[in-house]
Amino acid sequence: MSDHANETTYGFGTRAVHVGNEVDKDSGAIKRPITMANSYVLPYDPTDMNWSSAGGNLYTRNGGTNQKYLQERVASLEGGEDCVVLASGVAALSGLFFALLNKGDHVIFSSVTYIAVYRLLNELLNNKFGVETTIVDTTDPANVEAAIRPNTKLIHIETPGNPTLMISDIAAISDVAHRHGALLSVDNTFASPFNQRPIELGADFVVESLTKYINGHGDSMGGAIVGRTEHLDKIRAVSQVNLGGTISPFNAWLIMRGSVTLPLRMRQHNENAMAVARWLEKQPCVSFVAYPGLESHKGHEVAKKQMSPGFGGVLSFGLKADHDTHNRFVSHLKVITSAVSLGHDESLIVFLGENDERQYLYPEEFHNGFFRFSVGIEDAEDIIGDLKQALEKTGLDVLT
Numbered sequence: 001m002s003d004h005a006n007e008t009t010y011g012f013g014t015r016a017v018h019v020g021n022e023v024d025k026d027s028g029a030i031k032r033p034i035t036m037a038n039s040y041v042l043p044y045d046p047t048d049m050n051w052s053s054a055g056g057n058l059y060t061r062n063g064g065t066n067q068k069y070l071q072e073r074v075a076s077l078e079g080g081e082d083c084v085v086l087a088s089g090v091a092a093l094s095g096l097f098f099a100l101l102n103k104g105d106h107v108i109f110s111s112v113t114y115i116a117v118y119r120l121l122n123e124l125l126n127n128k129f130g131v132e133t134t135i136v137d138t139t140d141p142a143n144v145e146a147a148i149r150p151n152t153k154l155i156h157i158e159t160p161g162n163p164t165l166m167i168s169d170i171a172a173i174s175d176v177a178h179r180h181g182a183l184l185s186v187d188n189t190f191a192s193p194f195n196q197r198p199i200e201l202g203a204d205f206v207v208e209s210l211t212k213y214i215n216g217h218g219d220s221m222g223g224a225i226v227g228r229t230e231h232l233d234k235i236r237a238v239s240q241v242n243l244g245g246t247i248s249p250f251n252a253w254l255i256m257r258g259s260v261t262l263p264l265r266m267r268q269h270n271e272n273a274m275a276v277a278r279w280l281e282k283q284p285c286v287s288f289v290a291y292p293g294l295e296s297h298k299g300h301e302v303a304k305k306q307m308s309p310g311f312g313g314v315l316s317f318g319l320k321a322d323h324d325t326h327n328r329f330v331s332h333l334k335v336i337t338s339a340v341s342l343g344h345d346e347s348l349i350v351f352l353g354e355n356d357e358r359q360y361l362y363p364e365e366f367h368n369g370f371f372r373f374s375v376g377i378e379d380a381e382d383i384i385g386d387l388k389q390a391l392e393k394t395g396l397d398v399l400t
């Protein structure tokens with residue numbers, strides 16, 4: 001490992017191991033240390049320093065060593081020029097929106113997105129800050145084109161979308177955005193940069209919840225915005241220095257550590273989720289399975305075009321059963337844990353009931369309650385075995 005291993009000519013796996021890490025010059029340690037300081041020593045004459053500058057060694061809210069190392073790595077994995085890492089995925093989303101948007105600007109966003117995007121754009125930024133917003137079914141780029149206004153500044157999509165796994169065509173929407181002088185941001189959390197790199201497909205920004213696949217071990221939170229330096233400098237100053245959603249050096253270090261095995265974990269997530277999706281699809285008691293890797297998925301052709309080598313580890317499915325039967329099924333699971341979040345090493349399932357206020361935006365099959373299932377990296381036979389025994393104990397129809 002040397003300073004030269006940061007070059008972009010190296011493969012994804014090599015960069016996941018090396019970018020952002022170097023021999024520590026002080027000690028010779030082959031891993032860079034955690035800097036648990038909130039302040040850095042000032043120069044001889046500090047009076048002409050910019051106290052709001054981002055990135056330099058001044059104060060950890062303005063930037064710190066562990067943030068910097070993680071930014072280098074995430075930028076490299078996403079194929080972007082620059083990156084800012086923040087305390088959570090939502091800090092990254094709000095950092096992007098608050099830094100970029102002004103009163104009177106118009107934003108188009110996917111009808112299926114992470115709930116905080118809906119809250120930020122559909123309740124906070126429009127009602128309190130005068131940003132115009134339009135919710136669009138972005139599975140068809142023609143809908144995006146039709147919603148464009150002269151003041152459209154940003155199109156924000158999430159693909160695959162949480163929790164319906166709907167797919168939007170990144171290259172086609174990027175084309176729409178750029179023809180109309182707008183910018184495109186893509187929430188890439190479900191795919192991870194191992195399976196999908198929106199910047200290579202024309203996106204201006206990628207947002208990642210580092211909490212999910214990039215950390216991968218369910219033990220810290222973080223978020224990232226990746227894009228061009230001309231935008232990121234401003235976003236860094238607003239989101240980090242002035243909004244203050246700073247990630248702790250320890251969490252940045254944990255995510256750095258977790259990200260080393262991202263390619264290995266993603267291969268297993270991809271393989272396991274495909275096996276589980278195929279198994280679920282055959283079960284008489286299962287009402288639907290939404291996984292972009294399945295030929296039956298509406299977005300499969302677009303997913304094949306923009307996701308490679310796999311389709312990620314998250315799927316959704318429904319049961320032909322009443323509300324309480326869904327809960328009973330979950331109570332019989334032994335390997336799979338009932339908890340929110342996703343992209344962890346372990347399999348996590350969450351029952352999303354019929355009361356979601358955004359249900360009107362979801363396809364019909366999602367209206368009777370469904371599971372979002374983050375398939376972990378355990379042995380696929382054990383995950384499927386666990387589903388099978390729990391369905392049987394619940395008294396549901398299962399094929400062997």
Ligand SMILES: *Cc1c(COP(=O)(O)O)cnc(C)c1O
Pocket residue numbers: 088089090091114158162187189190209210211212221222223342
């Ligand atoms: C979890 C998630 C987020 C939010 O990330 P946090 O780290 O929980 O703040 C954003 N987008 C998607 C798609 C997510 O799944």
